Amino acid sequence: MKRLIIIALSLWACAGMAQNISGYWEGMLRISAKDSLRLGMFVVQNGDSIAVELDSPDQYSVGLAGSDVIWADSTISWKLNSVNASFKGMLPTAGTFEGTFKQGKLKLPLTLERGHERLVINRPQTPEPPYPYTEEEIRILDKMLNFLFFVLFYFLDL
Secondary structure, three states: OHHHHHHHHHHHHHHHHOOOOOEEEEEEEEOOOOOEEEEEEEEEEEOOEEEEEEEEHHHOEEEEEOEEEEEEOOEEEEEEHHHOEEEEEEEEEOOEEEEEEEEOOEEEEEEEEEOOOOOOOOOOOOOOOOOOOEEEEEEEEOOOOOEEEEEEEEOOOO
16 A cells, blocks of 8 residues: 555656646847847647747747757757757746857857747738739840849839
């Protein structure tokens, strides 16, 4: 009977250690005394599988896919090869990652706290119809029988 209770308590303790870190984590990367960047880490955890995306809202950059993501012993690490960056941080409390962000030779401390929701960046350079202007395609055949394509935009009500 004692052996059964010890096994049950061990299983319960192990289940408590399995943390779900899915969600949005955000923090400020202090580059200098005057400059800082907001960074966000979006984590999707599904069983043993984990994926990370990095957001840098101040640079209008969202959804940069992390690679080589490792989550073990309350420590997460990932790389962002497209910008030569990486992060490794521990989760000493349930709501805060404390770690180091590296980019090139630069190493900076970064604390990420659970965020409320992922930021959505409105990109006005991708308008949806109806457009406030007229759009016409122009095709020209040059002397070498190559087609040149242009798109002409103009406003009617100026």
